[in-house]
Amino acid sequence: MKTFRIIFRFYINVFLANLLVTFSCLGLLKFYGLKSHKILSALVWYKLITIALILYLCFHYKMKELYYYQNLGITKTALIIYWTVFDLSLFFLLFIPTYCYL
Amino acid sequence: MIHSLKVESVELSFGEKKVLSDIFIKCSTHEIIGLLGRNGQGKTCLIKVILGNLRANNSFISFDETKVVNSLKYPNLIRYLPQFNFIPANLKLKTVFEDFGMDYEDFTMKFPEFEMNQTSRVGYLSGGQRRILEIYIISKSATRFALLDEPFTHLNPLQIEKIKDFLIEEKSNKGIIITDHMYQHILDISNITYLLKDGKTHLIKTELDLDRLGYINLAWYHL
Secondary structure (H helix, E strand, C coil): CHHHHHHHHHHHHHHHHHHHHHHHHHHHHHHHHHHHHHHHHHHHHHHHHHHHHHHHHHHHCCCHHHHHHHHHCCCHHHHHHHHHHHHHHHHHHHHHHHCCCC | CCCEEEEEEEEEECEEEEEECCCCEEEECCEEEEEEECCCCCCHHHHHHCCCCCCEEEEEECCCCEEEHHHHHHCEEEEEEECCCCCCCCCCCHHHHHCCCCCCCHHHHCHHCCCCCCCHHHHHCEEEEHHHHHHHHHHHHHCCCEEECCCCCCCCHHHHHHHHHHHHHHCCEEEEEECCHHHHHHHCCCCCCEECCCEEEEECHHHHHHHHHHCCCHHCCCC
16 A cells, blocks of 8 residues: 555656646537548557656656665656556546547 | 675676676675665665565576565665655654654654654654654564665765664674775674675775776875
């Protein structure tokens, strides 16, 4: 539980950026309405690429702080996996209902 | 119980340049091992190899005779103080102590100047205070070995003396490997000191060895 709390604290640094990307995807879905099935794969790729980009930038600017997490036994790989799983889960949790109820 | 950390057969090169080639370091509980070396001799690289953050061409890192590849994955074995500030500035001191499962009261008993700071954020501390906090967290937390990279940076002479006493006290619980350019402090507190030169570790007994190996020039000190 403590480990999750610490990982979430790291994730909160970029939560807003990831949420904005997710909302922009939902906005595009709404905008295209019934034709949105044509851009579905593009939106998923957009989300995946931005996750990678935000991760890269975050790790670049917070490189020194990574030792804090490593000293607590949380590796860089663990941070990447938990972050990606959480963010993608949130994305699909909002994306699928939005698409279904268009 | 006495634990041991052995670093052997480390070979590291970047392209044609051989950085480390003949390394042997052994650290046990109750010991402080000093590691000296000029800039660019590979001290930080060696530390990263020990932690598993840098892959060497060859290395054998063992804890109690058991080979460990990525030791920083196991904070109960080893913790690392980098030469820069690593605790996120936005964290409160009490959060840091909770994360590492440590008691803030013990800290203030040792360093009373932190008494009122429990709810302060790390970023509001002075450079020296921040360094003391980091040294304390790494050295006092529950781990068998602590690797301290330039701990005396940012500290004033009084703080350095206090930290030296603290480390001597703390070695009763763990093994400590310490590297810094303030060699006199290292010689004061170390049980064994090595100098890293030309990719090899050289055992140091006195300042004369450091002079002989070109790390210091004693003639300048006696002018």
